[in-house]
Amino acid sequence: MSATAPAAIAPAGARQMRLGLFLLSTGHHIAGWRHPGSAADMPVSIARYAEIARMAEAACFDMLFLADNNCVPQTDWPAVRRTSRANLFEPIALLSALSMVTDRIGLVATGSTTYSEPYHTARAFGTLDHLSGGRAGWNIVTTSNSNEAWNFGRESHPAHADRYKRAGEFVEVTKGLWDSFTDDAFPRDTESGIYFDATKLGVLNHKGEHFSVRGPLNLARPPQGHPVLVQAGGSEAGRDLAARLAEVIFAVNQALPDAQAFYADIKARLIAHGRDAEAVKVMPGLFPVVGRTRAEAEDRMAELQRLLHPDVGLSLLSFLTGGFDFTPYDVDGPLPELPDTDVGKARLKVIADLAKRENLSIRQLYERIAVSRGHHMVVGSAADVADRMQDWFEGGAADGFNVMPPTFPEGFRDFCQLVVPELQRRGLFRTEYSGRTLREHLGLARPLHLPRGQVALPHA
Template sequence: MPSKRQISLGLFLFASGHHVAGWRCPGAQSDATFNPSFMADMARKAEAACFDMVFLADNNCIQQDDWLAVRRMARPNIFEPVALLSALSMVTRRIGLVATGSTTYSEPYHIARSFGTLDYLSNGRAGWNIVTTSNSLEAWNFGRESHPAHADRYKRAAEFVEVTKGLWDSFEDDAFIRDKESGIYFDASKLHVLHHKGEHFSVRGPLNLGRPPQGHPVLVQAGGSDAGRDLAARTAEVIFAVNQALPDAQAFYADVKARVAAHGRDADLVKVMPGFFPVVGRTRTEAEDHMAELQRLLHPDVGLSLLSFLTGGFDLSGYDVDGPLPDLPDTDVGKARIKVIADLAKRENLSIRRLYERIAVSRGHHMIVGSATEVADRMEEWFEGKAADGFNVMPPTFPAGLDAFASLVVPELQRRGLFRTGYAGTTLREHLGLPRPAHLSRGQVALPA
């Protein structure tokens, strides 16, 4: 019998593919990050396959400044994500559109306005991926000499989200009456001024935008540290996770669901979606051959530099690449991902070289190389084993990796009753089975008698 639940799928749209050397593959779109028409094609392919959403990560800097290695990566050019998704909203009809917005290097009014506008442009398909920003290089682009401490970033983020939600509730849903006879455009009794004064923000409001079609764009969160998990439990409706092994994924799933319940929220209404890197072939041999070709194209400078970056900037250049990963010092950035990487190296006894070969593939996310049946088996195992409610799919290359997943794996999931064969709703909330949030009336305007 098919599961009553169904898998949620996001497409992580990223450069020319998630393998760091993917842009070098024959047939890969090497100019993907400069090519909005190509991005539109990928979004339409994902929509044709009935994905819940496309997702765009973001950085307010070039992520690494090891220029000898960075010059070999197809990642220095990143379109501003809400602008790009606004364009994609015009060429898609159903698929959700999720982008990253930093709570450290932006302001609640900007986030509320831009993501609220995206929700209008897309007729209710917007989502905001809440990040506190782990990359300290961003500080230098915003007039700061140093990156805020981890704990401080999360305290700011918690207040940031509450202010943003309050701004989205500046108007009640039916405030705009547009009565031509009386000349009243909106009912001022249904206008709410936030008047927020807190530790990190002082925001008067109201937002100069009606309440978004979904009430609030879907709230997504991607932190795996203790502070990140707690923020997700209080605020998120979708949680993007980084897990390598099934037991770790099950432990993370149980922990965040328990935290959600402890905050008085329905844990079934928070979707956990780990990153998932599938290399798919018509047979396992075909998939393994493709993976071997990707690894052959990986330059050692790129692999070592990327591993150093993902371990908090730890300099590995003086270590034997065929020796073990050294003990990593405590750091204030990327805590959860660093633990995943260190645990992977220890669990599989990987040398630095073998570790960077793995990390260059998936940046710490779960990877599988195999046939469509094997990939679907793994997804079903995690889904039914309470390790995931869905997956943020990370194809190794675009377009071939997406084409393979959409044409081979999606039909297999559908055959098993694990994934939709068509959209039942029109909004991202409807795709995910999430309720529309009630309006939180506060700060009502008092009109003179």
């Protein structure tokens, strides 16, 4: 807390922003592991993760968020050995461990619907919700990295539309499995010897296009009813899925007008689906580099950029341009004419336009792209960062943010020590938890139990 001003209390009922902490390897700056403020061994150190989780809870964050891959994502990059992302703990195991060293903070893991089974997913996230006393969330993804297909016996990755169809059915089955028992199914009456009321156990009997799952799930209904459903896809199919069933959306927006348009689109889709506009919290990613002054922040950013090896920058640029080989060109010269490709035409145009508009060299271009990965970046003082967050939050662009610190632990500690108190002073963020579950933190309703299938137990 700053000593300069007393903490302002938000007016009762005032809208406050939600904050997630996006945990990723050694930090979100791809070269950040080389920085003295990073713990380079973080990807395989539970002690490091525990330290960060406690720090986020002390700052009253709504949730931790873990991305996921079932592959080493960049084995085809010449510079893969210069990155820290080849190691990734299985997210349910990691969050289960972190549930024991935290009390309040939400725990959101990514789980793919493409290379998993609904029964496994329902059990894993249901168990995490029980272990944590109602703090689990599931970030539903369809997997964008086709390398994963090769690890699961497939020749190629399914097409986008097919993945989303499967995802929709997958989520419905998973919700049905969570509702196998009603909330009050377990009297555990030692006198009569009745452990559970078999009339309160439903057999799902799902038979659909992609899945045939009988059920029931061998787990009591999760404390939250269902873990919070999170979604991150920005495509038409992704937005539609989100509007139908998500409760949190992690968005990717570079600039305020884009974010406002995305926010308005999602809220309109919700209403079209008969849902309340408040039923989904839109939380764009935010990459903050913060200093005690703006100059200090800019120095920190420059320091990070100096650690970015050209091989890494060129690998990333090549990846984003469909495999174009930049190695024959002068890295401090202009961007060559890029040939048309079959993949990512829109992204290719954005990159080429950016370079032309701002007259960027190849190095300047990859420095811009390597850092933000498409997310909004802000470099400045605590007031600068808080101003930007307030503008988006009050400007119809965000219900909160998924914070992506450049390094762990230092980059996140700076955010907690400088920006969080500033947001609290402005009444924009909580100073203590009022709820116990992730749903309570986010202001989301607990889903009602829906009886599905039929109760088919003999002698019930």
